Amino acid sequence: MRRLAVLDLDGTLTPDTLGVLLVRELLARGVCEPELGREFMSNVERHHAGCPDFYTSLAEVYQSLGRAAAGVTVSTVERAAEDVWARARGRLFGFVRPLVRMLKSNGFLMALISGGPIELVHLVAYELGIDVYRAAVLDIRNSRYTGRVLQGPGLLGGKPSILRELEVLHHVRLADSLAMGNSASDAEVFRLVGLPVAFEPSEELADLAARHGWRVVDRHDVLRVLPSLLARGAEGEDSHAAR
Template sequence: MNAEQTIAILDVDGTLFPGALGVELLRELMRARACDQPSGERVLEILAGHRSGTIEFSSMASRAYQAFAEAIAGHECEVIEAHARAVWATQRERLFEFVPALISGLRARGYTIMLISGSPIEMVRLVADELQISDAYGAVFTRQLGRYTGTIDLSSGVPGEKARIFAAATEGRPVSAQRCFAIGDSVTDAALFERVGFPLAFEPAPELSIIAHARGWTTATQANVLAQTRALLDSPASCPPPNLRD
């Protein structure tokens, strides 16, 4: 009988990295005129609308993904991937200083690391490779014959999607959800937090902060995230989460 696995699910944007890698990629594509400029501008306008409080999170996420898909529609996948590599080459040093210690500490406890991010998989995969993580999930824009079609296969940053991604990724695996750990900073992480025994809200955005306070979830900052992670994992797990397939 296989021993149950424990998985640590890490968000990227705002958690491991101070910003949004998908936005960094979009800005590079716009600078290089490697995407549809009006669609790219629309993505930035939608994000600004959320920051100003005029667009709620779920609507912002769905609309931004659609505009991003339209921005790269018809463009060669290899070209976009090359720009993603160029972006990562300049952004990789911006990972928070605590990241290597966080990951090594989780691995020392026997955790398998998994990245689930709202940024495009073209960027998330580069982060995963940098950190030697094999399981990585991000937004997926539909491809056909080497080009993007303008549609979306996976909107990983829409609330609820991360929990579904985790459920699908662990289908058939002997995973102990009650011993799993998850860290993130936005409301997109809330549904996933509900399904693991050790949720950690990292410098949570207002929407997540409200939920974290109501649920009694541990919070952390850059200054104490390593200590908070150790304390959380040394404590009894929270109540058994619901079935991962729910």
């Protein structure tokens, strides 16, 4: 069975919130209702401030993203996403590409599970050579967004559900798999894998990491810390195989 490496995106591989950059671009192009775009930005700020709580505020972010995109054509959003990524790709943390190479060389199947819009996430996954990806998906009818949100990975239970899907689809052993993220939604994934890594965690995730003994890293030490963690994971994999 394979080992899976699950990476979060916003705040983990990049300092940006890519969905915010996308809505800003739609506003700049005049294709998004200004009031709905501002509502989305306000909800993102409330979420980052922890108001009223992580999952409630995140649900509001997703709903307002759907409203902001309602009526816009898919081709318009895709072109905007390409332009956003062309600018944002240079802001990936410096460790990201070496990290992906390290994990691939250790035999991991790479997965990007992000709460951001799939129109941007798939561009990131393609550029980094990520094997599989999951992201926020908005409903489309007649080549336009309807305003409905079909999938929000960051919502309660969202990332674990995706992880279970990948476990079956790709014959993955979660006990030998790795996950790295920075927010409370990643904690749900950490509880299912053998190698959880909290990257520059939010206050809530930092508290959980201390309670559960999860490894905490930052952008400066992640490439130094991971090899020893992977070595211990490989030893665990060997012990499973010997049974």
